[in-house]
Amino acid sequence: MSLILPCLLIILLLFIVSFWKIMKNILKYRKYDDLLPGPPAHPIFGNTKTFSNKTTEEIFQALRDLFSEAVEKGQSLIRHRILGTFYVWPLDGKTVSKILESTTELDKGGPYEFFNDWLGGGTLLEGYGxxxxxxxxxxxxxxxxxxxxxxxxxxxxxxxxxxxxxxxFAKSGETVDLFPFFKRCTLDTICKTAMGAKVDAQLQNSHPYITAIEQALQLGVLYAMNPHHQIPAIYWALGHQKKKDEYFNIMKTFTRNVIAERRTARESGEVEKETSKRNMNFLDILLSNEESSVLSPEDLRQEVDTFMFAGHDTTTTSVSWVCWNLAHHPDIQQNVYEEIVSVFGEDPNEDVTTEGIKKLEYTERMLKESKRICPTVPAVLRQLISDMEIGGVLIPAGANVAIAPMAIHKNANIYQNPDIFDPDRFLPEETAKRHAYDFIPFSAGLRNCIGQKFAQLNEKVMVIHLLKNFKIEPMGGYYSTKQVFEPVGKPSNGIPVRLVRRL
Incomplete structure (x- = not known):
């Protein structure tokens, strides 16, 4: 009983400290509600009501509606504020170029702090320096x-x-959700190529690492969009902190086991230590730097976690949306299939090669169009160190500036009829009409995606094998599954299709 009062005082103190920080930021940013274009904002709560208590699917749609309305008004950027957190969204390549080309404003946005205990020291979230x-x-x-x-x-x-x-599923004619199958496939691929580890996730119906990532990403967005979650005492009382800790522990334990397995194999001589980095896989490069004390064990774990997550989750989502778009556009699917067969032949067991992939011009345009209409990463954030003029407007230090394919790729002033799936948007003569940053599926500039070539090749090989073996038919309307506003824009209801054997 004697401990109750001190505990209550500690909780109250935490609440006051958190609330004071929020109020200080509200006072700093509220004046910009009227100076920058954007939806009407409450003096204290800003635009919190627009996003709170919504699913990540609903948040995605709410943002898309704001972007479309702004584009119709001829605006090149908009802002919104959630209590003391300020966001700015450039809506076209020219406007976003200021932040992409900066050599100083390279720090990731404040909302990413949610993931610091998991990925904080990796190249994905580490502050520029x-x-x-x-x-x-x-x-x-x-x-x-x-x-x-x-x-x-x-x-x-x-x-x-x-x-x-x-x-x-092709033999039975049953509906199948492709998304979890692709998740397990890309996880196995990442583990074998980059980590030299055999996981065999494809032979399991579920994998705890995959499930933990999905839940953690969802928690992170809901944390950013619901201000009361950002008060530690409330977050703990709601049980969210316990869930977060559980998910992070599952993910970190999995990667530590992968690291330990490879370290043991190197030390025992089971795997020969390479001296040339050109011949090392991702994990061996990290382990060699750990051995020379360049990296600490925690540095190593964070980099492995970063690549494991980014390397399998983004490719899964991208291939999933490709299949969904092709299922709903059978004429385009047939064109892609015919091009694939013209290069690789009809034998479904023939290997895909780099030389063959280079010849797939129509397929390449289709893949780009899928990334345009369903961007794998809806947005990434940069938190300004100093004031910056963007689109002729002064943006204050501390604001989070979004590099947002979900906004730019659907801008009707850039892409006519942006909801129509048309690979010919990426014919050379059409691409030449647009700004270089009007299409940024892997971001751009100094912090562009380091693994984009890996992801693109992995995706192409998967798509080629799938289409050589199956015709894909949708089992649901196009909008029966939608993008979610999470670090990776997965489909809200999976990818339900029917597969028909080609041979």
Whole structure:
């Protein structure tokens, strides 16, 4: 009983400290509610009502509605505020170029702090500086094109496994949700290529690591969009902190086990230690730097977690939306299939090669159009260190500026009839009409996606194997599954389709 009063006082103190920080930011940013274009904002709560108590699917749609309305008014950017957190959204490539081309404003946005205990020291979330530069330089050889070619054996093998797993649904005619199958396939691919680890997630109906990531990402967005979640005492009382800790622990335990397995194999001589970084996989490069004390064990874990998450989740989502778009556009699916067969032949077991992929011009345009209409990463944030003029408007320090494909790729002033799926938007003569940053599926500038070539090749091999084996038919209207506003824009209701064997 004697401990109750001190505990209550501590909770009250935490509440006051959190609330004071919020109020200070409200006073700082509220004046910009009228200076920058955007939806009407409450003096205290800002635009909190627009997003609170909504699912991540509903948040995505609410943002899209705001963007469309702003574009119709001829605005090049909009703002919204959630209590003391201020967001600015450039709506076209020219406007976003100021932040993309900056060599100083490279820090990730404040809302990413939610993930610090998981990915905080990795190159994805690390603040720009010497540590980030050295880690990025260290990892770059992993994605050299000569190294990527060596991954094709795994790309082909794991793609065949997912085809085998899906074949029973083609035989039975049952509806199948492709999304979880692709999740397990890309996780196995990442583990084999980058980590030298055999996980065999495709042979399991579910995997705790995959489930934990899905739940943690959802928690992170709801945390950012619901201000009361940001008060530690309330977050703990609602049980969200316990869930967050559980998910982070599952993910970190999985990657630590992968690291330990590879470390043991290197130390025992089971795996020969390479001396050339060109011949090392991602994890071996990290382990060699740990051995020379360049990286601490926690540094290593954070980088592995970063690549494991980003490498499998983004590719899964991208391939999923490709299949959904092709299922709803059978004429385009047929054109892609015919081009694939013209290059690789009809034999479904033939390997996909880098030389063949280079010849797939129509398929390449289709993949770009899928990333335009359903961007894999809806938005990334930069938190300004100093005031910056963007689109002729002064944006205050501390504001979160969004690099948002979900806004730019659907801008009707850039892409006529933006909801129509048309690969010919990416014919050379059409691309030449647009700003270089009107299409940024992998961001751009100094903090662009380091693994984009890996992801694109993995995706192409998967799509080629899938289409050589199956015709994909939708089992639901196009908008029966929608993008969610999470770090990776997965489909809200999966990818329910019917598969028809081609041969």
């Amino acid at each position: 010497e540590r980030w530069r050295s880690h990025r330089k260290m990892l770059t050889p992993t994605f050299h094109f000569a190294k990527l070619e060596g991954y094709f054996e795994v790309f082909n093998t794991e793609s065949r496994v997912v085809v085998d797993c899906l074949d029973k």
